[in-house]
Amino acid sequence: MEAGSDVIWKTTPDLGFLDEVMAIPGGEDVITCIQCGNCSGSCPTSRDMDYSPRQVFALTRAGYRDVVLGSKAIWLCCSCYNCTARCPKEIKITDILYKMKQLAMRYGYKNPETKKARTLAKEFTDTVRKYGRNHEMTLLRNYMLKTDPFGAVGQAPLGMRLFSKGRLSLFPKKNKGVKEVRKILDHIEKGRG
Numbered sequence: 124m125e126a127g128s129d130v131i132w133k134t135t136p137d138l139g140f141l142d143e144v145m146a147i148p149g150g151e152d153v154i155t156c157i158q159c160g161n162c163s164g165s166c167p168t169s170r171d172m173d174y175s176p177r178q179v180f181a182l183t184r185a186g187y188r189d190v191v192l193g194s195k196a197i198w199l200c201c202s203c204y205n206c207t208a209r210c211p212k213e214i215k216i217t218d219i220l221y222k223m224k225q226l227a228m229r230y231g232y233k234n235p236e237t238k239k240a241r242t243l244a245k246e247f248t249d250t251v252r253k254y255g256r257n258h259e260m261t262l263l264r265n266y267m268l269k270t271d272p273f274g275a276v277g278q279a280p281l282g283m284r285l286f287s288k289g290r291l292s293l294f295p296k297k298n299k300g301v302k303e304v305r306k307i308l309d310h311i312e313k314g315r316g
């Protein structure tokens with residue numbers, strides 16, 4: 124390992140983490156990873172990650188819970204599914220990384236470098252929970268206020284252009300099935316989805 128090797132040597136492995144990942148639907152396949160690196164080579168964001176997808180799986184198998192759940196890597200995954208399509212072992216890499224983000228949120232891992240991604244994920248979920256669907260204006264406003272309030276002023280002209288072309292609505296509309304959507308979110312947040 125190159126990236127973050129100091130952190131790894133100072134961290135105590137926890138093999139219970141591997142069990143936890145293997146309990147994720149598709150997660151049991153992590154142990155079949157042959158470390159070929161196809162995933163990392165196919166990944167458009169791996170060069171900005173602290174650990175490549177291949178390394179994330181190696182660290183998971185070795186029980187490095189804090190390193191994996193505290194990493195930038197899981198938050199930089201943009202769910203393009205390139206890795207999943209090219210994995211020779213048909214491991215559901217994208218879905219497993221997505222679940223790792225949920226675990227990181229649940230256990231309160233707060234790498235300062237992932238603050239924007241974590242905030243966006245939380246604001247998106249909160250907006251969907253409130254209205255039963257996303258509302259871009261609400262999401263953007265809340266995200267900008269929490270991450271870069273002064274930057275929001277600079278984004279105003281873009282917002283106006285989108286609004287004038289009918290691409291942004293000012294007011295959210297609640298989905299009739301909002302209660303069902305909330306139940307689905309509860310189910311996912313309890314780790315059952």
Ligand code: SF4
Nearest residue numbers: 156157159160162210
């Ligand atoms: S492509 Fe699949 S088998 Fe190869 S390193 Fe990535 S996860 Fe492991």
Ligand code: SF4
Nearest residue numbers: 166200201203204206
């Ligand atoms: S799904 Fe995520 S990890 Fe896989 S290639 Fe795309 S960005 Fe990289």
